[in-house]
Amino acid sequence: KEPDDSLPKTRFPEGFRWGTATSAYQIEGATAVDGRGPSIWDTFARLPGKIRDGTNADIADDHFHLYKEDVALMKALGVKTYRFSIAWPRIFPEGRGTPNPKGLAFYQRLIDELLANDIEPYATLYHWDLPQALQDRGGWQSRDTAQAFADYTAHIVRGLGDKIGRFFTLNEIHAFVDLGYGKGIHAPGLTLAAAQLNQARHHAVLAHGLGVQAARANGRSGLKIGPAENITIALPDVETPQNIRAAEHATRELNAAYLTVMLEGRYTDAYLKEAGADAPRFTDADLKTISTRVDFVGINVYGPGAFVRERSDGSGYAQMKLPASYPHMKSPWLGFAPQALYWAPRMLQKLWAVKEIYITENGTSAADEPDEDGRIDDLDRVMFLRQYLDQLQRAINEGVPVRGYFLWSLLDNFEWADGYETRFGLHYVDYKTQKRTPKLSASFYKKLIERNALV
Numbered sequence: 001k002e003p004d005d006s007l008p009k010t011r012f013p014e015g016f017r018w019g020t021a022t023s024a025y026q027i028e029g030a031t032a033v034d035g036r037g038p039s040i041w042d043t044f045a046r047l048p049g050k051i052r053d054g055t056n057a058d059i060a061d062d063h064f065h066l067y068k069e070d071v072a073l074m075k076a077l078g079v080k081t082y083r084f085s086i087a088w089p090r091i092f093p094e095g096r097g098t099p100n101p102k103g104l105a106f107y108q109r110l111i112d113e114l115l116a117n118d119i120e121p122y123a124t125l126y127h128w129d130l131p132q133a134l135q136d137r138g139g140w141q142s143r144d145t146a147q148a149f150a151d152y153t154a155h156i157v158r159g160l161g162d163k164i165g166r167f168f169t170l171n172e173i174h175a176f177v178d179l180g181y182g183k184g185i186h187a188p189g190l191t192l193a194a195a196q197l198n199q200a201r202h203h204a205v206l207a208h209g210l211g212v213q214a215a216r217a218n219g220r221s222g223l224k225i226g227p228a229e230n231i232t233i234a235l236p237d238v239e240t241p242q243n244i245r246a247a248e249h250a251t252r253e254l255n256a257a258y259l260t261v262m263l264e265g266r267y268t269d270a271y272l273k274e275a276g277a278d279a280p281r282f283t284d285a286d287l288k289t290i291s292t293r294v295d296f297v298g299i300n301v302y303g304p305g306a307f308v309r310e311r312s313d314g315s316g317y318a319q320m321k322l323p324a325s326y327p328h329m330k331s332p333w334l335g336f337a338p339q340a341l342y343w344a345p346r347m348l349q350k351l352w353a354v355k356e357i358y359i360t361e362n363g364t365s366a367a368d369e370p371d372e373d374g375r376i377d378d379l380d381r382v383m384f385l386r387q388y389l390d391q392l393q394r395a396i397n398e399g400v401p402v403r404g405y406f407l408w409s410l411l412d413n414f415e416w417a418d419g420y421e422t423r424f425g426l427h428y429v430d431y432k433t434q435k436r437t438p439k440l441s442a443s444f445y446k447k448l449i450e451r452n453a454l455v
């Protein structure tokens, strides 16, 4: 027995799924190997000024070649589950049409390695690397892309479905449509007007629904599938019953075009009213498809989506502006709000009676500078995880059905428009040598998993 076995522990439920998460484009590299087609990120990263450090992900973590080493890192951490994404352009280099068997073979190798190490594979079908050929035909502005996603999903569940524990449809529709088609800071770099943007959002949620249906129609019985959305979480400024009610109301509205329509099968009145003439065009049949029953809901949780309070006249909610001195992590967008990991799953249960919840991403950027001995003492990341996980436990103790947690990320990787400057990993990656070094946070997470408890 270790001496600290006597410390009081607050345990997580038996069988709680501890995991780590990554995505294909951010770690794999090997972008021109084994017949992979180009994705919108390959194109976008080459446009001048789009990636802060001028890099791309041609090599990234070279996980395509080093996957066995990376599975060994997970084994050493003791994680029981791994959430990775499948690169659509490896499977269908042209987005649709003739599949590339070598693409699927890579994921077969990866999955076999995971299973040999007792790690359950959880796969995201789309984590932002749209085949360029589909973008050339309109990308998410085209309704055909939703159907192409369903066809791709059918192919994947037929090829890999027997060995995968859970599938996630699209990672963060909210983020990739807004940033890629609205703000132009992610691929494909467009700045569409509101009407077209709402239509692209609609096509993406439609893809989610069609994907769920295609997976059920083509996969084994008992296949499990759901979204991995970045919920915009409204937090009550002070936790009074009135403000909590206001925060629930706000959360429903702030996610109107994403989780709300997926789980309710309707766009809220306020969303349609505010969009006015820019509202998406849709049919009742679309809404039925979009809200096809899911087996669970995955949410990515980082900073506070918003702080709200009830208006004094009771007419809805007021959203507060974050003070300039509000604390944030290394990334300015990542405000420190541990209670987000309490409120987000709790609201899924309260608003939509969700019965199975996964935290599909949570984690933080940090400075991560190796000291003279090569140690990376990321005390800030450890603080972040400790505080957030304490709040997750608070939700679980109140009966919120959270079944697993995927820490973003297993290792430092290509952080989209930030390039390699921003690090989110439990393992430090030296991009010159591809050497992986566990950070202090890796020891923290390993101990936590081993004890299934915060001490």
Ligand code: GBH
Pocket (backbone or CB within 6 Å): 023, 171, 172, 175, 179, 185, 230, 300, 302, 333, 361, 408, 415, 424
């Ligand atoms: C997740 O998005 C992604 O799923 C994952 O791939 C990514 O690596 C991880 O977060 C860490 O960022 O630069 O001020 O315009 C989280 C939601 C949306 C947060 C885009 C960062 C950019 C803010 N992200 N946002 S800004």
